[in-house]
Amino acid sequence: MAATSEKQNGSKAPPLPSPLRNSKFLQSNMRILISGGAGFIGSHLVDKLMENEKNEVVVADNYFTGSKENLKKWIGHPRFELIRHDVTEPLLLEVDRIYHLACPASPIFYKYNPVKTIKTNVMGTMNMLGLAKRVGARILLTSTSEVYGDPLIHPQPESYWGNVNPIGVRSCYDEGKRVAETLMFDYHRQHGIEIRIARIFNTYGPRMNIDDGRVVSNFIAQALRGEALTVQKPGTQTRSFCYVSDMVDGLIRLMEGNDTGPINIGNPGEFTMVELAETVKELINPSIEIKMVENTPDDPRQRKPDISKAKEVLGWEPKVKLREGLPLMEEDFRLRLNVPKN
Ligand SMILES: NC(=O)c1ccc[n+]([C@@H]2O[C@H](COP(=O)([O-])OP(=O)(O)OC[C@H]3O[C@@H](n4cnc5c(N)ncnc54)[C@H](O)[C@@H]3O)[C@@H](O)[C@H]2O)c1
Ligand SMILES: O=C(O)[C@H]1O[C@H](OP(=O)(O)OP(=O)(O)OC[C@H]2O[C@@H](n3ccc(=O)[nH]c3=O)[C@H](O)[C@@H]2O)[C@H](O)[C@@H](O)[C@@H]1O
DSSP, rough: OOHHHHHOOOOOOOOOOOGGGGSGGGGOSEEEEETTSSHHHHHHHHHHHHSSSSEEEEEEEEOOOGGGGGTTTTTTTTTEEEEEETTTTTTOOOOOOOEEEOOOOSHHHHHHHHHHHHHHHHHHHHHHHHHHHHHOOEEEEEEGGGGGGGSSSSSSSSTOOOBBOOTTTTTHHHHHHHHHHHHHHHHHHOOOOOOOEEEEEOEEESOOOOTTTTTHHHHHHHHHHHEEEEEEETSOOOOOOOHHHHHHHHHHHHHHSSOOOOOEEEEOOOHHHHOOOOOOOHHTTTTTOOEEEOOOOOOOOOOOOHHHHIIIOOOOOOOOOHHHHHHHHHHHHHHHHHHOOO
C-alpha cells in the first residue's frame, strides 16, 4: 500500500513498522517493575507474574542479599529484563506497576550497614515514588510487621500504631519502613499516586539464603548439617510463618485490588521458637540437639497478624500450613547443601 502511494504521488512512504511489532513480546499490556526482585520473595513474585503472557517484568536489584541465580530461568526471556541498580539512585523507566521490595530483610543483613538500610528505605522509596509519579504507575510497598515493634496488642490489627524503639539497633529497618509508609501516603494525598501497602509477616520457603540468619532458614540448615538448633533466649517469643506462595498470591491481589492498605499479609498460625525448633527436629533430623543461645536487643516477644482485613478486602487467606511448607523448603535446602534424603 505504501509503495503504491509512493509511486502515485512521488512522495516517500513512511518506514514500515518493525516486523517484530506483532511478535509476542511486544504485545504485553502490563510492564511491571520489581525492585529487589532478585531476592527471596521477589524472585517468587517474578515467577508468578511471568506466568501471564501479557506481563513484561523488569527487575532492578543491587544484589546485596539477592542473586541472579534466583532468576536464572528468566534471563534471556523476551518478556524479562534484569538491571543492576541501587534504588538509592533515581531510575528512569516506563512501567505500569511497581512492586517495591528492595531492602535487606534479615536482621543480620539490615543491621550490617544500618545507614545504608535506612537510606534504602527512605531514599529508595522516594525514588520509586518519583518514578511512579512521573509515569503514572501504581506502586506497592512491602512493609513489615516490624512497624508494630514489640507489640502491646495481640494479634496485631492494621489500626495498631505500634511500639517501636526509635534509636535501637533494629530502628534502621522498622523506623525505615514506617517512614516509607509515611512517604507512600504523602505522595498519595499530595500527588494522587495510586499506592498499596502490604505489611508482611515472617515469610519462608525455597530460595531463602542458606546463611540468611533468619530463624526458619537457620534451623533447616542446622538440621541438615547435623548442627544443634540455636534457639535465642528465652525461646517463648512467638512468630507466625507464611509460606512464600501464599505471600505472592496476597501481594498480587493487593496490587490489583482497590484498597490502598496497609493490609497485613501473613499466616496467623503462631509458634514459639522452641515449638518451631521441635517441629524442625521432628520433621528433618530427630537426632539433633536444641540449644539456647543469647538473643539480640529489642527482639519482639510476640507477633501474629490479624488478617480480618485481608480476608474481607482481598478475599485472601493462607493455605499452606507450617508442617506442609517446611518439607518443601527442606527439599530445596537439601539440593543446595548437597545433603540427599536417606
Ligand atoms: N521475608 C520476610 O519475612 C519479610 C517480612 C516482612 C517484610 N519483608 C519485606 O519484603 C521485601 C523482600 O524481602 P525478602 O525476604 O525477599 O528479602 P531478600 O533480602 O531476599 O530480598 C531483598 C532484595 O532487595 C535487594 N536490595 C537490597 N537493598 C537494595 C538496594 N539499595 N537497591 C536495590 N536492591 C536492593 C537485595 O539484593 C535483595 O535481592 C523486603 O522489602 C522486606 O523488608 C519480608
Ligand atoms: O516478618 C517481619 O515483619 C520481619 O520478620 C523478620 O524479623 P524477625 O522476626 O526478627 O526474624 P528472625 O531473624 O527470623 O527471628 C525470628 C525469631 O527467631 C529467633 N531466632 C532467630 C535465629 C535463630 O537462629 N534462632 C532464633 O531463635 C529470634 O530471636 C526471633 O525471636 C524478618 O527478618 C524481617 O525482614 C521482617 O520484616
